[in-house]
Amino acid sequence: MEIDRVQMSEERDGGARHSIFRKAQRPLFLKFENVVYKVKTTTTTTTTTGHSSRGGKSVKQSEKVILKGISGSALPGEMTVMLGPSGSGKTTLLTLLGGRVSTTHRLTGSITYNGSPFSSSLKRGIGFVTQDDLLYPHLTVDETLYYTALLRLPKTHTREEKAKLAEAVMEQLGLTACRNGIIGGPLLRGISGGERKRVSIGQEMLINPSLLLLDEPTSGLDSTTAGRIVSTLWELSRGSRTVVMTIHQPSSRLFYMFDKILLLSEGNPVYYGKGSEAMGYFASIGHSPTVAMNPADFLLDLANGVSSDGVSAEEDRASTKEALVSAYKLHLEAPVAEELSGLCIQCKQDESEKATKTKKWCTSWSQQFSVLLERDLKERKHEAFSSTSMLQVFAIAILCGILWFRSSRKPEDQLGLLFFVNGFWGFFPAFEAIYTFPQERTMLSKERSSGMYRLSSYFAARMVGDLPMELILPVAFVSIMYWMTGLKRRAANFFMTLATILLNVLVSQGLGLAIGALVMDVKSAGMMASVIMQAFMLTGGFYMQHLPAFIGWIKYVSFNYYSFKLQLVSQFSRDETYQCTPTTRCRIADMPTAKMVGFDHVPLAVVMLFIMLVFYRLVAYVGLMRVGAKN
Incomplete structure (x- = not known):
């Protein structure tokens, strides 16, 4: 993952320290078509015989469909957000897009990156931030980013250069004030939750990823801290970087920062398109909020089957969800398929990129x-x-x-x-x-x-x-x-x-x-x-x-x-x-x-x-x- 040496020299000469991450190493066009993902489930039931309370246990194996034909794309310079209630399949889809699911025999459909399937060399250009911040609790912020830089940046950089890159990331993400604070954990007091999340993002930003995937980056944070993190991600996407994240319940201020939205309900797509056009689409199919409210809350209510008139009986929720899925197939499925078929994919690679692919490891x-x-x-x-x-x-x-x-x-x-x-x-x-x-x-x-x-x-x-x-x-x-x-x-x-x-x-x-x-x-x-x-x-x-x-x-x-x-x-x-x-x-x-x-x-x-x-x-x-x- 080479970083422009000219930009690095500007960093050493005291130039704009943020310039080394202004552009992604290579624009990456992500496309996923008709993704269906199934998992095997085991159900144990107890059977009784006659009047006796005793019985046997029967084990039944079946398949559960988690994702039901999801299509869409994420382009460089865009921030794509997956919305949906818990259990809708957001994290599963994000994990699939990051190439982190090994059971590919249960996956149908296609996921391509610049027209090519996922490969082991490609994952070094993909940053993946999990919902839970997996960090070593006793290391400081500085040590965490420094060791990550030593391991993930190529051996063509010296230790001093990697340390400067870690320093630049800390400055860009506003972590310099807590650089000497330990990460901490459940039983060990350390930096705040927002700072831990920024450290997790910083670990991925060190490799200057073309594609940045984030699972619930605002989970458990107050609205102000969540706004700072999403604003940072929005700025990162402007540098020809593809940013995709799941989010559960964003504020209205955050909602209007999203370029593209994919709304899921029980594994089904119910909306895919520009964030600014979401409310207009649902109004066109008969769903408009009766009072002024956060658009994200309104969309989540719809994905949960709660219609605009507030009816929430179980049978009515099911019918509302079915109606939304049918409306998607009627109004959006064909335009989405047409958009994906005409998507321009940059498949040509120069010799340096081919050489990078042959290197299995960044360091010895x-x-x-x-x-x-x-x-x-x-x-x-x-x-x-x-x-x-x-x-x-x-x-x-x-x-x-x-x-x-x-x-x-x-x-x-x-x-x-x-x-x-x-x-x-x-x-x-x-x-x-x-x-x-x-x-x-x-x-x-x-x-x-x-x-x-x-x-x-x-x-x-x-x-x-x-x-x-x-x-x-x-x-x-x-x-x-x-x-x-x-x-x-x-x-x-x-x-x-x-x-x-x-x-x-x-x-x-x-x-x-x-x-x-x-x-x-x-x-x-x-x-x-x-x-x-x-x-x-x-x-x-x-x-x-x-x-x-x-x-x-x-x-x-x-x-x-x-x-x-x-x-x-x-x-x-x-x-x-x-x-x-x-x-x-x-x-x-x-x-x-x-x-x-x-x-x-x-x-x-x-x-x-x-x-x-x-x-x-x-x-x-x-x-x-x-x-x-x-x-």
Whole structure:
């Protein structure tokens, strides 16, 4: 997405900072004809037999038509708005126009961009702003736009140039006053809702899109803030840019800014044309407001089946909707089809545009990795070192130190300590990691759909970024607990115990990541992880020494079993003895737990843990391939 170097030089020389976005990179003519979209639905009904209240359940699958033959166009320099009540199909149509629906086998009709169908290279010229502002809460406005610029602008620009472009966007959208404010979230106070919406728009404006799609950009905002945002969008459309958005209930002031309106009712088109001609059209078919009112409110009443005389009985609403659909087919369907057939589409492309299409990614893998790693470290440090996590870890460490204080002469107690520590650092990282990908699913899908980065670069940055944050707390835990509990005070024993726990943490985290990525539902993933972890612990060699043959194999796939073996070896040797009775010393190797786990095959235990470390992360990566664009 090249931006004019001459304009950029004007920016560096102190010229008009807004000039870099005055013109779109390439005018884009959007046309959609007879779009029909269906989804499969499942209905469960309960049947009764005779006088009994008991019965069976029957599952019936059917298809629901969401869009019923929608046609229209959006041209450069225009702001096209989709109006309609909730459930009318506005967001579905907008998502289809943005190429963000993968189930194309349920879609009929045609959607073309300058005469061509949607392609993976085309999406880098399309900006898509979702209704919910999907932003990282702990990043500032400046950081959010800066990292977006680094990922979405081509590598032909330097970091300094990308930073200047991010600065220009902030100035253009009036965000300079809050540039150092964090985005915030439901439980974290940050910038205002209007400012968050402008940040979302700014992320898309960085690529200087030819087509800008916005889903409910004024949702939840006061009229003044909504007016500022729509005014900004209107100015953006003047730069040969195609702007299409859905809006639920605009004010009259906003209504008169719309160039073209598409009014939907239950998936049917009831009006398509110039915004200034909408009231005249409905007056011509017998629908005029009886009192002065906002035109948008009047149109929405009609789309809901409420006629101009205010009649709102259910049967009358249905007949009103049917009459509007019939009127559209009679008066507007043919003119719309004629307009679309005569629409001039600029299909010729110069060599530079063809060359751009061959580039699959704007930035290299290493650039994506470094930017994602930097962003991840800034965002996730607040989660990894939250007061709750730190309090939990330090409290358990001190509690262990108190309960096992000076237990050096009691190996049976020390084995219990080692197994508890092994279990704690099996459960804690796994359940922390389960939330990772389900919580980031919407963000990952959004960014991948925009073609920001490869899945492999995101995954690698996430794994590397997790290392310091996931390992600092276990190091602090062992440093507190180890010396209080009377374990062997030799450096070799301490570091072997620490290394075993850290390896255990990484394997456990990988298991949590894999389960979260495969299930993508926190509740279901938590239940699955709980069952798996309990099975691993019960067969880990401490609770049961004689496992039934049909289930004993579980210990060989349990990382608890291998890590407990390494912890045993880190503190004891095979021939070491202890005072088992007042007059007798016994070998550690003869203790039931030590005998079950054993002192042999130590290298195999290390190898198995490393295999699990890699395997679980590969499973997590495969699970993530279902999210977002499959690139």
